Amino acid sequence: MLKTIRGDTVPALGLGTYQLTGASGQAAIRDGIAMGYRHLDTAIRYGNEAEVGRAIRDSGVARDELFVTTKIWPSDLRPDDVHARMAESLDRLGLDQVDLLLVHWPARDIPLGETLAAFAEEKAAGRTRLIGVANFTLPLLDEALEVHKADLFCNQVEYHPFLSQARLLDRMARADMLLVAYLPIARGAVADVTLLQQIGARHGKTPAQVTLRWLVQQDRVAAIPRSSRPARLAENLDIFDFALSEDEMAAIHGLAEGRRYCDYDFSPAWDD
């Protein structure tokens, strides 16, 4: 399944790579590509761009069949730093271009317009095909769209059954942007939820598969679960042979309780 935003496509289900480092991390990423993952999510902060690059080269999969995202940390969002970090990322990845470059978190002390102008320059220079943001709240998104007049591809945010993103999704639909759901299985916590177990039993699927299907079945939503284990990598990808009913979709939406896992002292003031 592909998601299409203004003519650009991305596989709806990608592989998160946080903490997939070293030889074991590289092996997990390589296994994931061999199983069929074609969308890989890394970040400078994860310290694994070299592993991602090696896994891509080992896979033998053509570069244009893969969608590779990286992200720049908020301390490095001044224009000169953006250009330097992007060059270093490409070097570590062993690529000429990434598919998507993201602002990893909003910076409090760097004008957003300057950062996004530098991102647009990276796009114009062909070092990234697309640009976007992550962890942007409604006001930050409005600011980004205002200052950049923007062709922002996505906002990558925490999204799983325990955290509603209805207002953000509504705003992003009007801007024709993709929501990339991080922590899509709430670090595995969905496995213990009775409702997800019951829906899963009906379809012969696990709670994680039901959750990932619920995400990608929504308009303009992609998801990037991570696993270090081959069996779970395969499980998380195996969600395209069934569909949830409208009632099942609504019931899962009903699990939202404002539970957020990624909340740090540098996080923005969340909308919820």
Ligand SMILES: NC(=O)C1=CN([C@@H]2O[C@H](COP(=O)(O)OP(=O)(O)OC[C@H]3O[C@@H](n4cnc5c(N)ncnc54)[C@H](OP(=O)(O)O)[C@@H]3O)[C@@H](O)[C@H]2O)C=CC1
């Ligand atoms: N932009 C941002 O600020 C952020 C982006 N991200 C991105 O999103 C990705 C996903 O988020 P992440 O933190 O990894 O959390 P996830 O929700 O993907 O959960 C990953 C955890 O769940 C376990 N798991 C994986 N599959 C299953 C399954 N089928 N059943 C039960 N447990 C399972 C994994 O353990 P095991 O490895 O043992 O299988 C791992 O501990 C990250 O890897 C990263 O790429 C994440 C956080 C913030």
Ligand SMILES: O=C(O)C(=O)[C@@H](O)[C@H](O)C(=O)CO
């Ligand atoms: O995983 C991410 O993408 C995050 O933004 C955080 O978990 C980050 O990596 C971190 O280290 C927080 O201090």
